[in-house]
Amino acid sequence: xxxxxxxxxxxxxxxxxxxxxxxxxxxxxxxxxxxxxxxxxxxxxxxxxxxxxxxxxxxxxxxxxxxxxxxxxxxxxxxxxxxxxxxxxxxxxxxxxxxxxxxxxxxxxxxxxxxxxxxxxxxxxxxxxxxxxxxxxxxxxxxxxxxxxxxxxxxxxxxxxxxxxxxxxxxxxxxxxxxxxxxxxxxxxxxxxxxxxxxxxxxxxxxxxxxxxxxxxxxxxxxxxxxxxxxxxxxxxxxxxxxxxxxxxxxxxxxxxxxxxxxxxxxxxxxxxxxxxxxxxxxxxxxxxxxxxxxxxxxxxxxxxxxxxxxxxxxxxxxxxxxxxxxxxxxxxxxxxxxxxxxxxxxxxxxxxxxxxxxxxxxxxxxxxxxxxxxxxxxxxxxxxxxxxxxxxxxxxxxxxxxxxxxxxxxxxxxxxxxxxxxxxxxxxxxx
Amino acid sequence: xxxxxxxxxxxxxxxxxxxxxxxxxxxxxxxxxxxxxxxxxxxxxxxxxxxxxxxxxxxxxxxxxxxxxxxxxxxxxxxxxxxxxxxxxxxxxxxxxxxxxxxxxxxxxxxxxxxxxxxxxxxxxxxxxxxxxxxxxxxxxxxxxxxxxxxxxxxxxxxxxxxxxxxxxxxxxxxxxxxxxxxxxxxxxxxxxxxxxxxxxxxxxxxxxxxxxxxxxxxxxxxxxxxxxxxxxxxxxxxxxxxxxxxxxxxxxxxxxxxxxxxxxxxxxxxxxxxxxxxxxxxxxxxxxxxxxxxxxxxxxxxxxxxxxxxxxxxxxxxxxxxxxxxxxxxxxxxxxxxxxxxxxxxxxxxxxxxxxxxxxxxxxxxxxxxxxxxxxxxxxxxxxxxxxxxxxxxxxxxxxxxxxxxxxxxxxxxxxxxxxxxxxxxxxxxx
Numbered sequence: 018x019x020x021x022x023x024x025x026x027x028x029x030x031x032x033x034x035x036x037x038x039x040x041x042x043x044x045x046x047x048x049x050x051x052x053x054x055x056x057x058x059x060x061x062x063x064x065x066x067x068x069x070x071x072x073x074x075x076x077x078x079x080x081x082x083x084x085x086x087x088x089x090x091x092x093x094x095x096x097x098x099x100x101x102x103x104x105x106x107x108x109x110x111x112x113x114x115x116x117x118x119x120x121x122x123x124x125x126x127x128x129x130x131x132x133x134x135x136x137x138x139x140x141x142x143x144x145x146x147x148x149x150x151x152x153x154x155x156x157x158x159x160x161x162x163x164x165x166x167x168x169x170x171x172x173x174x175x176x177x178x179x180x181x182x183x184x185x186x187x188x189x190x191x192x193x194x195x196x197x198x199x200x201x202x203x204x205x206x207x208x209x210x211x212x213x214x215x216x217x218x219x220x221x222x223x224x225x226x227x228x229x230x231x232x233x234x235x236x237x238x239x240x241x242x243x244x245x246x247x248x249x250x251x252x253x254x255x256x257x258x259x260x261x262x263x264x265x266x267x268x269x270x271x272x273x274x275x276x277x278x279x280x281x282x283x284x285x286x287x288x289x290x291x292x293x294x295x296x297x298x299x300x301x302x303x304x305x306x307x308x309x310x311x312x313x314x315x316x317x318x319x320x321x322x323x324x325x326x327x328x329x330x331x332x333x334x335x336x337x338x339x340x341x342x343x344x345x346x347x348x349x350x351x352x353x354x355x356x357x358x359x360x361x362x363x364x365x366x367x368x369x370x371x372x373x374x375x376x377x378x379x380x381x382x383x384x385x386x387x388x389x390x391x392x393x394x395x396x397x398x399x400x401x402x403x404x405x406x407x408x409x410x411x412x413x414x415x416x417x418x419x420x421x422x423x424x425x426x427x428x429x430x431x432x433x434x435x436x437x438x439x440x441x442x443x444x445x446x447x448x449x
Numbered sequence: 450x451x452x453x454x455x456x457x458x459x460x461x462x463x464x465x466x467x468x469x470x471x472x473x474x475x476x477x478x479x480x481x482x483x484x485x486x487x488x489x490x491x492x493x494x495x496x497x498x499x500x501x502x503x504x505x506x507x508x509x510x511x512x513x514x515x516x517x518x519x520x521x522x523x524x525x526x527x528x529x530x531x532x533x534x535x536x537x538x539x540x541x542x543x544x545x546x547x548x549x550x551x552x553x554x555x556x557x558x559x560x561x562x563x564x565x566x567x568x569x570x571x572x573x574x575x576x577x578x579x580x581x582x583x584x585x586x587x588x589x590x591x592x593x594x595x596x597x598x599x600x601x602x603x604x605x606x607x608x609x610x611x612x613x614x615x616x617x618x619x620x621x622x623x624x625x626x627x628x629x630x631x632x633x634x635x636x637x638x639x640x641x642x643x644x645x646x647x648x649x650x651x652x653x654x655x656x657x658x659x660x661x662x663x664x665x666x667x668x669x670x671x672x673x674x675x676x677x678x679x680x681x682x683x684x685x686x687x688x689x690x691x692x693x694x695x696x697x698x699x700x701x702x703x704x705x706x707x708x709x710x711x712x713x714x715x716x717x718x719x720x721x722x723x724x725x726x727x728x729x730x731x732x733x734x735x736x737x738x739x740x741x742x743x744x745x746x747x748x749x750x751x752x753x754x755x756x757x758x759x760x761x762x763x764x765x766x767x768x769x770x771x772x773x774x775x776x777x778x779x780x781x782x783x784x785x786x787x788x789x790x791x792x793x794x795x796x797x798x799x800x801x802x803x804x805x806x807x808x809x810x811x812x813x814x815x816x817x818x819x820x821x822x823x824x825x826x827x828x829x830x831x832x833x834x835x836x837x838x839x840x841x842x843x844x845x846x847x848x849x850x851x852x853x854x855x856x857x858x859x860x861x862x863x864x865x866x867x868x869x870x871x872x873x874x875x876x877x878x879x880x881x
Contacts, residue, residue, distance in 0.1 A: 062651075063624065063651075064622060064623065064624050064625055065621070065623055065831070065832075066621040066622045066623065066831070066832055066835065066836055067622055067625070068622060069622060069626075069630070069634070069835075070835070070836060070837065070838065070839075070840055070841075071840065076622055076624070076625035076626075079625070080624055080625045097531075098530055098746060099529075099747075100745065100746065100778065101747060101780045102775055102777075102778040102779060102780055103778070104775065120655075120656075120657075121624055121651065121655070122651065122653055122655060123653070123654075123655055123656075125653070125690055125691050126691060126716070127689050127690060127691065127692075127713055127716035127717045127718075128651075128653050128689055128690065128713075128716070129716075130713075130715075130716035130738065130739060131650055131651060131689060131713045131716045131738040131739075132651060134716075134738065134739050134742055135650065135651070135713070135716070135738030135739060136650060136736075136737065136738050136741075137651070139741035139742060139745070140741065140771065140776070140777055140778060140807065142776065145745070145778050189497070189498040190496060190498045190499055190500060190501060190508055191496065191497055191498065192495065192496050192508070192512050192553055193496055193499070193508035193511070193512045194501075198501075202501070218563055218567065218568060219494075219495075219553065219554065219560075219563060219564060219567070219569070221554055221555070221557070221560050222555075223552075223553070223554060223555055224552075224555075225552075257559050257560055257563060258557055258559060258560065259557050259558060259559065259720045259723060259724065260559075260692050260718065260720045260721050260724055261720075261724040261727075281559055281560075281562075281563045281567070283562075284558070284559035284560070284561075284562035284563045284566075284567070284720075285559045285718065285720060286559075286692065286717065286718020286719075286720060286721055287718075288691045288692045288693075288716075288717060288718060288721060289692050289718055289720060289721060291691060292691065292692055292693040295693075304568075305568065306562065306563040306566065306567030306568050307562055307563070307566050307567060309568075309571035309572065310566055310571060310743040310750050310751055311742040311743040311750065313532065313571070313577070313749065314530060314532070314746070314749060315531075315533060317745065317746060318742050318743065318750075319742055339572065343534055343536065344572070344574065345534075345572055346532065346534040346535070346536075346572060346577050347534060348533045348534055375572070399497075399498070400497075400498055403498065403501075403502070404498055404502060405502065406502065407502075408502055408503065409502075
């Protein structure tokens, strides 16, 4: 690129109509001049050849992605991660903010992903290492999306559960059980105090436990539990399947007795979820398979909060995400970034409920609550309820007992002295 | 895990009915005992809690993912990539092959992805770094998929192009042009000798160049070019869009004059592509946005050939992939792995055409051909045709002239002495 070529991919915020642009924060490491690398990054994700041969024209003013901010510092020891085909030259660590004109593609998820996580971003000359750190949408773009139908407040209304976390549990054994014994476990957990008993993300519509049979059995168990406890309950059925079955499975599961649906967001595809959202009658809950494959490393890939925002945008009411603690291998600051991405203002799009999960139990509830810093979260043990030595009802009770202690300002360990389910949970799971 | 727990996740091939299992090759780095880490990896991706509390049962024989092979060596210097939340302990580099029972979920893409690239794989205790290196399907699983409708031989029939590579070109400027001038560029490139003029992966159905108008203009230009040259041509229209518009856009584009369709596979979602395949009347061509985000690093993520295989499985006739040379930052061995994944036997699934691409021109054709080692590939310049100093017809001609030289055993540079389009191409692009 010539200096003039490069200049065409830089702009100042005050010279742009910011409603026309999505803003992208990238961290990258490049070989060679950081300013030229940043211009390439803008060019490759938008109008890589901005004129026809022999025609006096320039598509950059309208169509170019433009660098708004750039900071760089040398990395004398080279790239932070070895890349077999990295470019040669002096290495810099660079942070840029880029304004990408969304009129290039319109308010469509696949085209958005192609623009901001596509060839232009990951094959930009001189940039072997890059991470999309965050994304911000103008209201003009957000207006085309429905977002969550229920959101945090709608889900609380359904459950009549206010001023406290929402208590989920993953029914275990996660795969292998037939519908009836599986429903019995859910029933026990509701009696013990869970709000939401859920299918594992790996349990789908399978011949050894068909979705229709399972939803019927769990729906019946749910209504019995509601009658006995006097409070609303949710059976969260996993309808993860091919996109052309989502509507049919939604209708089947809801008709039979499921009153919320789980979808593995990335495996199904966010666009498929957006389609389902238009039809959905019940809350939609996201699970996180696949996201770690591109989000774990701090120096390459895509920050997980980008996909938290996108899951909220396409209409999930709840986003289950890797939670706190070493088990889930996600830094605390990243979990909190994802929690905020669910709850913070997003134009006309409702907040969704963050559920930071992973090997939770009565022993971890207080830590999660303190870290999140509010009651607007979901808590989702698996074995912490269904592997409780006294059974699932006791497992669920141990969670509620732990919350009672926290809410009343009593030490959880002290509360256990008079609550045997909690005591057993702390003994079984507290050492983790 | 106890030693007995661990044992339940190991098996020998001869003790399994291999038709019931998908085989997965993983490389990982773990802290602690490699054999226990491998057992966790099998457990987490299948039946993590294999019995109910108080019930004498074991779901592992039928439902467990089982380690078939394990090799490990110590890494005295620790993990190869820094991970903020990595487990502590002595580090080993481990290679395992795992047999995953596909009856756990059935022949469904989202559930397959959840199993083999999901929480179980990327959040297995003690394993912060893991890469899914390859996947093999038994015929009983493959039989549920359609695969390519045309495949390599079908595409050759459509084009009447045998015993040579298929010549694609990405019309440039890639975004910003209205339908008519865009069609004129395609027309020129067909006259010059391209088989397939294509939309860029970033050009979709947009208000400044609606798909219907574009397909009509290009369809008309294509028919004129076919009449003038006497050979079949393809206009490859990009219909990447929300999944609930794919069928509608397929019908619109084909009715107006497109005779092959481009879909950005991962942004749309492989399941959406499988749905489209059931309806498609023309060849489907995959582009590769998003894949690099999880495939570039040798020590983490998913090898790109896994997604080449999946793109073939869901029905793509052509897979465009990052090609050779430093520009695309993909090691030669990995490009060749992906080429083979398109062409090698895959049960009842037809071969698809590999198109290794990236900054190609007449100057790079011979190198690509020598590396691929056969004529069964597509060649896809962008600026190498549409940035040619003499225009797109000359750009296309330069590619065909280069191929003529190669096919006749003449040095491309020598052939340029009597072919001015080729000479200009080598001068403009040869230094890259």
